[in-house]
Structure formats: C-alpha cells, structure tokens
Amino acid sequence: MKSLVDNARSFTAHVAERAQEFHALEAGQSPEVLFIACSDSRVVPSLITGARPGELFELRTAGNIVPAYSGGRPSAETATIEYAVRVLGVRDVIVCGHSHCGAVNALVSGGDLSGLPAVRSWLEHAAGRPETTAPLSPDLAEAVQRHAVAQLERLYEHPCVAERVEAGTLTVHAWYYEVHTGAVRAYQSAASSFRPL
Template identity: 40%
Template structure:
C-alpha cells in the first residue's frame, strides 16, 4: 500500500468513524471557532498536540514551525506567518492560554547547537534558526562537548524559556498577562516516554506534570 493510499483510507475512516462520533461537535463548529488555548509547537512529525493534550477539534489554535520559535516583537512585518497567527489568536480569538511546547530530540535545536553543515544547503532554515543563537551561546558556555545529552536537553528547555520571554515582548500579550486575562506556560515533551515537563517560573526549572 502506498503512503498516498494510506492517507486516502484515513480520510474514509475519519468520515465513517471519528466524524460520526463527534458529529454534533462539528455541527457546532461549522459557524466559527472559540479555542481556549494557543499551542505553539515544533513542526516535527512526531509531535501531535491534540493527542498529547486530549483536546478535541476547536479547542487548540495551533502554530507549528521549526524548533517552536517565537520571533521577538517588532513593529515591522517580519516573520509574519508566525507573528500574524499569534496576533490573530490573542487579539481576535481571545485565547485564555498560550503554551510553548518543545520536545526531546529536536532537529532544529540540534542543528543550531551543533552548527550543522547541512544548514548551508538550507538558507531559509539557517536564517530562521538565527533567532535562537542566544540560546545556543548560553548552552555552549555552560555545557561542554563531553556532555552531549545534557547539552541537547538543556538546549531544548532553555529554548522554551527564551520563547516565553519573546512572547512577553508583545505589548498586547504583556498587558493581558499582567491583567490576568492570559496565562502563558512552557512545556518540554519527551517523545520516548510520553512525559511532559512544565516550566516552574518560581523554581526556575521544569517539573514533571504527568508522572504516574
């Protein structure tokens, strides 16, 4: 069976099973959306925001890009694919939460951290990853090459924290967070274990959220 046929079969199965199961929900959603959360994740194919959170259609407004990056706020129209989606979710849809979700074995973080030569053939990706240069520099300073696993883990987590800081550079987000209308949080998802670690600002560390 080809991958194309597998996807077509999936469409048929969705219509027969999943759609029928949630038919009333889809009827409610036909006239508009009111998601409660903006979920910013990596484009990595192994990450499924709805599966991780158990959310139904209409609950999450999802932005995905390489290494779950949020460009710092600028008044100029730069990196508009991500910034316009953030603006729309917060200003138009009035989401109540923003989650930045990084993950283990992140290719974008690894490429930045290890200055991958492959990036020379990927000029747009290389330009995009320049946004996390400060994260890379901090991690390289604190962890030696003799600690590759710790260094990659830290790169992924510090990157999430850095993106939370970028979010707060958006005036309309800052105002809503300060007034209690919006909550922002950072997650680190472990692909191999299913564990999710959530950043604790007061402790300055990520803590396991879904341990058994």
C-alpha cells in the same frame, strides 16, 4: 501516504457518527489555548493533550521558535499570535519544546547548513543559541528547555501578549515533551526548572 488517504476517506464516516459534536463547529471556534510547537512529526499536540477539534489553536514553526515581534512587517507567526490573543481571546499560551529536536541541535551544535539557506536564515535571525551548562545529552533536554523558556521572552515582546499578561487575563507556559516516553514537564519559574505536570 496510502494509509493516510484511506484514513481521510473513513474519517468522514467517523464524523457522521459524531454529527452533533462536529456540526457545532460550524458556529465558530473559541479555543482557550494557543499551542506553539515544533513542526516535528513526532509532536502531536492533540494526542498529547487529548484536545478535541476547536480546543487548541496551533502555531507550528521549525524549532517552536517565536520570532521577534514583526511590527508592521508581514509575519505568519506574529499574525497567528495576534489573532489568537486579540480575536480568539485565548487564556493560555503554551510553548512546547521536545526532546531530540533537530532545530535546537542545529542551534547548539552549529552543524553544516550550507545546503539549507532558508533553515540557516530562520535559525540565525529568529533564535539565539541556548546556553547550556552540561555536555549535550542525546535528547538535548537542557538545551531544548532553555530554548523554550527563551521563547516566552519573545512572546512578551508582542504588545498583545504583554497587555493581557499585565492585565492578568493571559498566562504563558513552557513545556518540554519527550518524544520517546510521552512525558511532559512544565517550567516552574519559582524553581527555575521543569517539573512533571
């Protein structure tokens, strides 16, 4: 914790050195991308993409799960997606799964979640079990990739997303990130597989 506090203190000095860039943020934000990633601490979207402040609108959920469209019921996830698509007008949505994902592991392995009722509820109600054809590998690559593609289907259930995709003004992507190598792969729908970016 201490190193984080120290960095937060020195960050102000860093911003002062780049005053022009940061002062421009007062005027508002116009990110082109909504980046949906797992809450896992090993996944750092700005580190992966090199995004500067104002360039990525982020939604972090356990397991980068996109829950079913909530309609009029309160949902932080649906609200975030709707705001990004309808107000900010993002051009792309990226759902980024990652290797060694604990949430996906729980989905496919069905581990004991009796002490984690909120986690169990989220996984049971928000995501189906990824179907895999091969034995699970330690990095869970196949399960995570199938899971990420399934979240794209959930995105299409959101009216704001469906409208813009149909109009050709929004594109959705599924990525797979390896936490131990930094490799990023993107889903190619024509090949039904993930390929290096």
